Amino acid sequence: MMHSNKNARRWVLAASGLIAAVISAPAIAQEVTATTDTAAEAEELETVVVKGLRKSLQSAVNRKRRSAQIVDSIDAEDVGKLPDNNVIEALSRVTGVQVSRQRGEGSGIAIRGMTDVQTTVNGQNNSVGASRSANLSDIPAELLKSVQVYKTRTADQVEGGIAGTVNVDLRRPLDLDRGWTVAGSFRNVNSNIGDHNSPYTSLLVANRWDTDAGQLGFLVNASYTRSNYEENYIDTWDPGLFFAEAYNKLPADMKNIVTPYATLYGYEKGRYSRPSVNAALQWRVNDNLDFVLEGSYFGSEEERNYNNLKVIAREWNNDVSDVVLTSDGRMVESLTVSTPGGRLTGGPQSDYIEADTDNYRANFETHWRGERLNINAALSYNESEYNDYAVLTVMRLDGVDTAHIDFNSSAVSGRGPLITFPGVDLTDASIYRITNFTDRQENLKSNELVAETDISYRISDDKLLRRVQVGARYSDRDTRRNYGYRDAWANTGGWTFDQFPAGSVVSHTPDVKGFDGPTWLSLSSSEIMANMDDVRAFFQDPANNAGIGGGGVSWTSERPGGEVGGVWESKEETTAIFGQLFYAFNLGSIPVDGVAGVRVTKTSGYIKSQQINFDKDWNRVVKDAYGENDYIDTLPSLNAIMHFTPKLQLRLAYTYNVQRPDFMATSSWRTVELNNAVIWAGNPDLKPYRQTSYDASLEYYFGRAGQLSLGAFLKKPKGFMFYDYSWVEDPELVRPENPTGRGRLYMNRNASDGEFSGLEFTAQGFFDFLPGKWSNFGGSLNATYMNKFEITYPVTADGATVEPTAVGTSKYTYNATLYYDTPQFSARVAYNYRDGWRESVYSAFPEYSIYADPTSRLDAAVNYTPVKWLTLSLEGANLLENDYRSYWGENKILAKNIRMMAKTIQLSARFRF
Numbered sequence: 004m005m006h007s008n009k010n011a012r013r014w015v016l017a018a019s020g021l022i023a024a025v026i027s028a029p030a031i032a033q034e035v036t037a038t039t040d041t042a043a044e045a046e047e048l049e050t051v052v053v054k055g056l057r058k059s060l061q062s063a064v065n066r067k068r069r070s071a072q073i074v075d076s077i078d079a080e081d082v083g084k085l086p087d088n089n090v091i092e093a094l095s096r097v098t099g100v101q102v103s104r105q106r107g108e109g110s111g112i113a114i115r116g117m118t119d120v121q122t123t124v125n126g127q128n129n130s131v132g133a134s135r136s137a138n139l140s141d142i143p144a145e146l147l148k149s150v151q152v153y154k155t156r157t158a159d160q161v162e163g164g165i166a167g168t169v170n171v172d173l174r175r176p177l178d179l180d181r182g183w184t185v186a187g188s189f190r191n192v193n194s195n196i197g198d199h200n201s202p203y204t205s206l207l208v209a210n211r212w213d214t215d216a217g218q219l220g221f222l223v224n225a226s227y228t229r230s231n232y233e234e235n236y237i238d239t240w241d242p243g244l245f246f247a248e249a250y251n252k253l254p255a256d257m258k259n260i261v262t263p264y265a266t267l268y269g270y271e272k273g274r275y276s277r278p279s280v281n282a283a284l285q286w287r288v289n290d291n292l293d294f295v296l297e298g299s300y301f302g303s304e305e306e307r308n309y310n311n312l313k314v315i316a317r318e319w320n321n322d323v324s325d326v327v328l329t330s331d332g333r334m335v336e337s338l339t340v341s342t343p344g345g346r347l348t349g350g351p352q353s354d355y356i357e358a359d360t361d362n363y364r365a366n367f368e369t370h371w372r373g374e375r376l377n378i379n380a381a382l383s384y385n386e387s388e389y390n391d392y393a394v395l396t397v398m399r400l401d402g403v404d405t406a407h408i409d410f411n412s413s414a415v416s417g418r419g420p421l422i423t424f425p426g427v428d429l430t431d432a433s434i435y436r437i438t439n440f441t442d443r444q445e446n447l448k449s450n451e452l453v454a455e456t457d458i459s460y461r462i463s464d465d466k467l468l469r470r471v472q473v474g475a476r477y478s479d480r481d482t483r484r485n486y487g488y489r490d491a492w493a494n495t496g497g498w499t500f501d502q503f504p505a506g507s508v509v510s511h512t513p514d515v516k517g518f519d520g521p522t523w524l525s526l527s528s529s530e531i532m533a534n535m536d537d538v539r540a541f542f543q544d545p546a547n548n549a550g551i552g553g554g555g556v557s558w559t560s561e562r563p564g565g566e567v568g569g570v571w572e573s574k575e576e577t578t579a580i581f582g583q584l585f586y587a588f589n590l591g592s593i594p595v596d597g598v599a600g601v602r603v604t605k606t607s608g609y610i611k612s613q614q615i616n617f618d619k620d621w622n623r624v625v626k627d628a629y630g631e632n633d634y635i636d637t638l639p640s641l642n643a644i645m646h647f648t649p650k651l652q653l654r655l656a657y658t659y660n661v662q663r664p665d666f667m668a669t670s671s672w673r674t675v676e677l678n679n680a681v682i683w684a685g686n687p688d689l690k691p692y693r694q695t696s697y698d699a700s701l702e703y704y705f706g707r708a709g710q711l712s713l714g715a716f717l718k719k720p721k722g723f724m725f726y727d728y729s730w731v732e733d734p735e736l737v738r739p740e741n742p743t744g745r746g747r748l749y750m751n752r753n754a755s756d757g758e759f760s761g762l763e764f765t766a767q768g769f770f771d772f773l774p775g776k777w778s779n780f781g782g783s784l785n786a787t788y789m790n791k792f793e794i795t796y797p798v799t800a801d802g803a804t805v806e807p808t809a810v811g812t813s814k815y816t817y818n819a820t821l822y823y824d825t826p827q828f829s830a831r832v833a834y835n836y837r838d839g840w841r842e843s844v845y846s847a848f849p850e851y852s853i854y855a856d857p858t859s860r861l862d863a864a865v866n867y868t869p870v871k872w873l874t875l876s877l878e879g880a881n882l883l884e885n886d887y888r889s890y891w892g893e894n895k896i897l898a899k900n901i902r903m904m905a906k907t908i909q910l911s912a913r914f915r916f
Contacts, residue, residue, distance in 0.1 A: 121164025158600030176220025269311025436497025486569030680746030709768030
């Protein structure tokens with residue numbers, strides 16, 4: 004009973020100590036000094052060996068407590084066991100992280116409202132293709148030791164990622180117990196949409212032993228995932244004014260009305276396979292010297308099939324009738340569109356994509372630790388490649404000239420778009436015509452060599468300056484892109500299903516809750532892809548192909564060639580040096596320690612691309628174009644921790660960071676579309692954007708895995724990058740019908756300043772003060788409140804003002820978890836909530852920018868360990884079947900996108916010997 008009272012007292016002290024710290028720091032220092040017995044008891048309790056969930060929570064708490072930066076993390080409960088199936092899903096429970104989802108899994112993250120996230124593996128920079136980060140969903144959970152989210156940085160960390168850095172730690176052999184370790188897992192995940200099953204498996208084999216030459220260890224950890232998914236959706240495209248003849252046909256009082264360009268409903272169905280392996284050798288010669296050699300491979304192979312039924316409302320020559328406007332008096336709520344001649348623009352569309360990614364990484368490290376001097380050195384190489392090939396089939400409905408579109412139909416659950424074709428039987432295969440077929444390919448390659456070293460020297464144990472660290476890093480990265488497509492057009496009214504050389508007829512009915520839309524037909528896209536030799540031969544015959552290129556000559560090659568703007572190569576070199584001082588002193592009776600440093604980086608390189616130009620006779624001319632970049636950044640950082648008691652501390656941080664632009668954005672590529680007076684181009688003058696950050700975190704630690712923390716942050720980015728158009732007068736656009744050469748230039752630009760500020764709160768621990776088995780319960784609650792999230796955009800090219808805002812940022816995010824943990828049985832129930840967010844800035848009509856509804860998920864898991872080497876699990880995700888919805892306009896004027904998210908049930912078995 005006394006033990007329970009002491010634990011209860013720790014919880015009370017934790018809460019009262021945190022509140023009191025905000026009010027008066029000196030008072031805290033004096034008050035908690037009187038509780039040193041309790042603190043000492045807590046420290047002693049933390050030395051008890053624990054396993055499972057408690058162990059993972061304790062490891063994460065200890066890392067946060069001892070780190071120089073502000074960091075939150077998730078540790079694996081055991082070998083191959085994170086609390087979720089993939090890294091992004093696991094990160095959704097980290098304080099300050101907001102997750103977006105698609106294709107049945109987490110697909111992207113924002114940290115404190117910002118999406119420019121850097122990724123590292125075992126502390127080494129890792130990226131894929133032309134991106135400056137890796138796809139975290141391609142890294143399987145089974146290979147991980149832990150994942151950390153660094154919200155501030157110190158000078159020794161690689162620059163970039165102004166939102167923060169996600170570091171993935173893979174296991175190394177000396178992390179494990181001595182002797183052989185064999186562990187693995189088998190899982191099957193069932194999705195209720197489409198009733199798909201997805202198998203997962205992993206295996207780890209490792210050994211660690213002592214020899215006369217020191218400790219040796221090797222590890223091989225492999226994983227294979229095959230995931231099948233299906234998501235149904237309804238969508239509408241960019242609102243705007245009617246075009247050309249359709250605009251002229253409108254009465255005078257309706258010429259200013261706005262309607263979505265098109266509406267469609269369909270489904271995305273696919274599968275992806277992810278093989279991966281990590282291997283490591285470790286040699287600890289003695290307490291002073293060790294070596295690590297490791298390599299990893301993360302791969303993915305994916306098939307995605309999009310099928311939808313689409314109607315274009317804003318076609319240039321449509322007749323428009325039965326117009327009903329929304330409450331704002333301008334946006335169209337419903338209308339009837341018809342096209343003279345029985346050729347309504349719209350019909351079924353199928354897009355089938357095969358994609359694969361390969362990411363290879365090799366790393367060598369050596370560490371020498373002396374009594375005062377430490378030396379670390381590393382050489383790493385990263386090579387990645389992304390490929391995709393896709394076929395697009397576009398159809399229309401022969402003889403159909405009319406469709407009615409209700410963008411706000413009550414027939415859709417929650418209201419949304421509905422298309423009807425009066426008097427048309429969409430199950431009649433004879434009315435379908437294939438009018439256009441496209442194939443496209445993209446190849447992205449990247450290889451990077453990095454060499455780095457650092458030296459630290461312990462100056463003293465009791466002076467102001469405790470340690471000094473200096474280091475240098477050099478990276479050399481080459482990146483290449485090749486993208487191209489080609490079209491085939493029907494010579495007459497279109498190919499019938501029987502005339503097309505591949506694909507059987509299939510029917511489609513989206514399984515959308517509360518939606519009673521029609522069934523439509525198309526040819527099987529997967530069968531078309533499988534028979535592309537026959538399709539190419541078909542289009543080489545001029546009788547079958549009216550496309551550009553002399554009757555289909557371009558279809559002689561297996562894949563389309565590269566196009567202007569789609570082909571470029573880049574070289575980028577970065578050199579960085581850093582220095583930092585670790586210090587400690589007493590501020591009155593309060594110990595203070597921390598680190599102050601500066602990192603200086605030089606970035607230089609070039610991008611070779613292509614431009615389209617026109618000679619005096621308006622002939623198209625393609626020539627090479629070059630863009631260069633060369634700039635230096637000085638990045639200071641300052642971190643301090645005030646230790647009011649052994650359990651209570653205040654962390655303060657100042658950081659300055661840089662975000663480099665994407666490679667293609669800074670290239671000199673340029674292409675011109677004369678008919679529409681439009682130029683698309685890269686922007687060699689695009690600047691990196693930089694950010695100054697201020698952070699504070701008040702933290703109280705107790706028990707084996709308990710913490711209470713309250714954080715505040717202020718981020719001030721400058722030069723945010725965005726994509727938009729401006730009006731220009733360009734000589735190449737001069738034509739008789741356009742004598743001034745006025746047109747639109749689309750490219751990436753730098754916006755003005757911004758500001759992000761907010762608060763974070765975390766509470767976590769086990770209820771040790773409860774009697775008996777009740778003490779095995781625990782819980783966690785974390786929440787993020789974004790007080791301000793603004794980027795100042797310039798006035799649009801058409802004179803509209805964009806309200807200062809940020810894209811992808813939710814004002815509120817919180818996670819609540821209740822868990823129960825014993826060596827034999829554990830369970831977890833978790834609820835995640837993300838407030839609505841602005842998804843885009845629609846510069847043409849800022850008032851109709853896209854806003855997403857709040858999202859939430861309820862997950863649960865039960866684990867049973869009948870024998871110490873085997874654990875059986877039953878887990879469920881998205882148990883409430885919450886969906887994703889977005890709208891045009893902050894006031895939800897019309898539905899933009901409705902996407903149905905699946906509920907999944909997972910059975911698994913894990914073993915370890």
